[in-house]
Amino acid sequence: MPSPESSNARYPTGRAAFPHRDLLGISQLERHEILFLLDEAAQWVAFDPREARRSDSVADPLAGLTIINAFFENSTRTLLSFEIAGKRLGADVVNMHAAQSSVRKGETLIDTALSLNAMRADAIVIRHASSGAVRLIADKVDCPVLNAGDGSHEHPTQGLLDALTIRQALGLGAGSDLNGLRVTICGDVMHSRVARSNILCLTALGADVRVCAPPALMPAEVEAMGVAPFHDFDAALAGAEVVMMLRLQQERMSGQFIPSPREYRHLFGLTPERLARAAPAALVMHPGPMNRGVEIDSSVADLPGRSLITRQVGNGVAIRMACLEVLTRPARKIEGWA
Amino acid sequence: MSSPRPLTILNGRLVLPTGDPRPGGLRCVDGFIVALGSEVAAQEGDAVVDARGALIAPGLVDLGVFAIDRPAFHFGGIVRAALMPDGDPPLDHPARVRFAAHSGKPDLWVHPLAAATRGLAGSELAELALMRDAGARAVSTGRRWIADSAVMLRLLQYCAMLDLVVVSHAEDSALAGNAVATAGEMATRLGLPSAPREAEALAIARDTMLAELAGARLHIRQVTTAAGLDLVRAAKARGVRVTAGVTPAHFALSDMELANFRTFARLSPPLRSEADRQAVLAALADGTIDVIASGHDPRGPEDKRLPFADATPGMAGAETLLPLTLALVRDRHVDLARAFALLAANPARLLAAEAGVMAAGMEADIALVDPTRPWLVDSNNMAASAGNTPFDRRPVEGRAVALFKGGVKVGG
Numbered sequence: 001m002p003s004p005e006s007s008n009a010r011y012p013t014g015r016a017a018f019p020h021r022d023l024l025g026i027s028q029l030e031r032h033e034i035l036f037l038l039d040e041a042a043q044w045v046a047f048d049p050r051e052a053r054r055s056d057s058v059a060d061p062l063a064g065l066t067i068i069n070a071f072f073e074n075s076t077r078t079l080l081s082f083e084i085a086g087k088r089l090g091a092d093v094v095n096m097h098a099a100q101s102s103v104r105k106g107e108t109l110i111d112t113a114l115s116l117n118a119m120r121a122d123a124i125v126i127r128h129a130s131s132g133a134v135r136l137i138a139d140k141v142d143c144p145v146l147n148a149g150d151g152s153h154e155h156p157t158q159g160l161l162d163a164l165t166i167r168q169a170l171g172l173g174a175g176s177d178l179n180g181l182r183v184t185i186c187g188d189v190m191h192s193r194v195a196r197s198n199i200l201c202l203t204a205l206g207a208d209v210r211v212c213a214p215p216a217l218m219p220a221e222v223e224a225m226g227v228a229p230f231h232d233f234d235a236a237l238a239g240a241e242v243v244m245m246l247r248l249q250q251e252r253m254s255g256q257f258i259p260s261p262r263e264y265r266h267l268f269g270l271t272p273e274r275l276a277r278a279a280p281a282a283l284v285m286h287p288g289p290m291n292r293g294v295e296i297d298s299s300v301a302d303l304p305g306r307s308l309i310t311r312q313v314g315n316g317v318a319i320r321m322a323c324l325e326v327l328t329r330p331a332r333k334i335e336g337w338a
Numbered sequence: 339m340s341s342p343r344p345l346t347i348l349n350g351r352l353v354l355p356t357g358d359p360r361p362g363g364l365r366c367v368d369g370f371i372v373a374l375g376s377e378v379a380a381q382e383g384d385a386v387v388d389a390r391g392a393l394i395a396p397g398l399v400d401l402g403v404f405a406i407d408r409p410a411f412h413f414g415g416i417v418r419a420a421l422m423p424d425g426d427p428p429l430d431h432p433a434r435v436r437f438a439a440h441s442g443k444p445d446l447w448v449h450p451l452a453a454a455t456r457g458l459a460g461s462e463l464a465e466l467a468l469m470r471d472a473g474a475r476a477v478s479t480g481r482r483w484i485a486d487s488a489v490m491l492r493l494l495q496y497c498a499m500l501d502l503v504v505v506s507h508a509e510d511s512a513l514a515g516n517a518v519a520t521a522g523e524m525a526t527r528l529g530l531p532s533a534p535r536e537a538e539a540l541a542i543a544r545d546t547m548l549a550e551l552a553g554a555r556l557h558i559r560q561v562t563t564a565a566g567l568d569l570v571r572a573a574k575a576r577g578v579r580v581t582a583g584v585t586p587a588h589f590a591l592s593d594m595e596l597a598n599f600r601t602f603a604r605l606s607p608p609l610r611s612e613a614d615r616q617a618v619l620a621a622l623a624d625g626t627i628d629v630i631a632s633g634h635d636p637r638g639p640e641d642k643r644l645p646f647a648d649a650t651p652g653m654a655g656a657e658t659l660l661p662l663t664l665a666l667v668r669d670r671h672v673d674l675a676r677a678f679a680l681l682a683a684n685p686a687r688l689l690a691a692e693a694g695v696m697a698a699g700m701e702a703d704i705a706l707v708d709p710t711r712p713w714l715v716d717s718n719n720m721a722a723s724a725g726n727t728p729f730d731r732r733p734v735e736g737r738a739v740a741l742f743k744g745g746v747k748v749g750g
Binding site for chain 2: 027109110128130131132133135136150151152153154193196219220221222224225
């Protein structure tokens with residue numbers, strides 16, 4: 001865990017270290033702001049809530065604050081992760097499940113935002129099926145807004161937790177970037193907010209990123225985002241030190257975008273044979289939930305020491321704690337942040 | 339209705355079909371221009387207007403609006419508006435066409451465009467001859483493309499018989515799908531559903547070929563891509579009776595405007611790349627594009643204050659049509675005479691209106707224009723019924739300072 005001194009020396013002091021009210025996307029962040037959040041999160045990775053409770057040594061930093069998780073799209077693990085993060089920090093966490101069907105009209109979306117605002121939450125976490133919807137709500141509220149996924153646009157906490165997980169697995173300490181690291185991202189890049197946030201986060205940290213997808217699932221001009229596009233997974237894997245697989249949505253598996261799940265696996269599934277084409281000891285990641293036997297084989301997903309998939313989930317809580325804690329500093333009148 | 343007093347406008351600069359504006363004036367009697375030039379003098383009993391050096395130009399003829407929005411049209415110097423058939427209910431019945439054709443009186447011409455197919459569904463032809471005789475000036479496929487080639491061919495053949503122009507929307511509907519942006523870096527960064535720009539050229543290729551086969555007159559309301567413009571250019575060269583239009587959005591803006599999910603930039607067809615914008619400018623200069631229209635479609639917050647992909651496409655364009663076209667003159671893409679051909683003479687001809695040109699015998703629809711008057715586009719302060727302009731906060735030059743329909747001053 002970094003000492004406060006080293007952290008102070010590395011980043012601007014007080015609010016200058018992270019001068020944003022909201023976390024809407026990685027695209028709004030500078031390299032040093034990403035590193036600041038990763039370093040903050042690294043401290044929460046070691047946080048043991050049972051120990052803290054027993055010793056009574058750590059006061060709940062967010063005690064008395066209200067966090068609303070407004071999820072306009074179904075989610076299990078991201079919602080749970082944000083809820084646990086808020087509760088570990090001592091905040092009062094309220095979940096609002098607004099099924100997309102009941103909030104389809106935009107006026108309702110704005111009205112919902114105004115209602116949430118009127119309840120004077122201290123932070124609002126939002127997931128929505130439409131790209132840009134979280135920014136739209138953020139413009140209407142007075143408290144920090146965290147994007148928990150908007151359409152195919154961004155999922156910034158996923159990008160951050162993946163970078164944190166890689167740094168941790170490679171034994172890189174506070175302040176470290178990922179300069180020169182070869183990362184291959186494979187799957188439905190077109191529709192993936194995880195892919196976009198990871199591309200932005202990894203390239204900002206200096207990684208050498210390749211993306212691999214069948215043409216129908218590859219976004220146009222993706223190379224403008226600083227990545228190299230591939231359709232041949234074997235070629236994309238050559239020398240890769242990290243392999244990130246993306247979840248293939250059920251509705252894209254038959255006919256529409258790809259002929260069948262087994263054909264997809266044939267070309268783009270991460271099998272043990274394929275993984276052998278990557279760098280020795282290459283790390284395996286997946287944002288979950290996995291389609292075992294389609295985009296990733298079970299033997300790869302469960303590979304001890306190489307698969308980081310469960311660590312990603314654990315680090316998700318730490319990243320979300322860091323984001324909530326940092327974004328509420330102005331409201332909590334932390335010195336230098338008020 | 340009693341005849342108005344004869345009108346004489348003096349001391350202006352006449353915008354003629356060719357050449358630079360010439361100092362002079364004009365005289366109108368019974369709603370028609372009877373004389374123009376430097377020799378014109380007012381006669382006993384005339385209403386006399388001093389143009390004070392303003393351009394004496396044809397009132398704008400706007401080929402393609404989605405709402406009748408008088409204050410915006412009068413602000414923008416528009417005296418004739420061709421109403422798209424996409425209302426609710428659509429203009430697919432003679433009675434509705436007749437009503438629409440009279441809805442502009444007394445201070446605006448509304449020229450309804452008949453829905454090409456029942457309900458604009460693209461499958462069954464609507465009663466086009468009855469609608470023509472009820473006042474429809476052309477036929478339109480509305481916001482949509484007719485996907486069924488057999489229906490489109492029958493439509494074009496039928497309209498060739500009736501001598502009606504078919505105004506079509508050019509986007510291959512299967513390829514466009516639910517796209518709200520043009521495939522490219524901006525759509526990729528924003529994670530928006532997108533379609534390749536070729537969706538337009540595919541539609542134009544088919545429609546020009548069918549128009550050629552049918553001997554029909556086809557007007558493609560918006561051509562916005564280099565490939566689409568090349569197809570129009572080639573079709574014209576081989577004698578196809580095709581014309582092309584565009585709105586200022588596609589010559590003044592590119593898809594960079596989508597940054598931050600600005601829904602005022604959500605248009606149909608979507609904004610294109612900078613290279614396509616340059617191709618539109620070249621096509622305006624070389625004559626491939628015949629018409630600049632506003633596409634006026636005022637939309638309030640209930641349609642626009644939404645996530646980008648959920649917002650309704652369209653812009654309030656009537657007020658900015660004239661200044662943004664005059665910017666093409668200032669930047670030397672076209673001369674002033676051609677600017678008014680794009681804004682008035684060409685669309686009037688397509689709508690079979692004896693207007694749009696400053697010549698004796700034409701209807702006296704006249705705009706006095708100060709071409710350099712500066713003003714600021716402000717979405718919070720528009721004459722239009724809604725402020726959804728992608729040109730918000732843009733300083734522009736050029737205002738209609740007075741407007742006459744049939745020799746009578748309109749619009750306050």
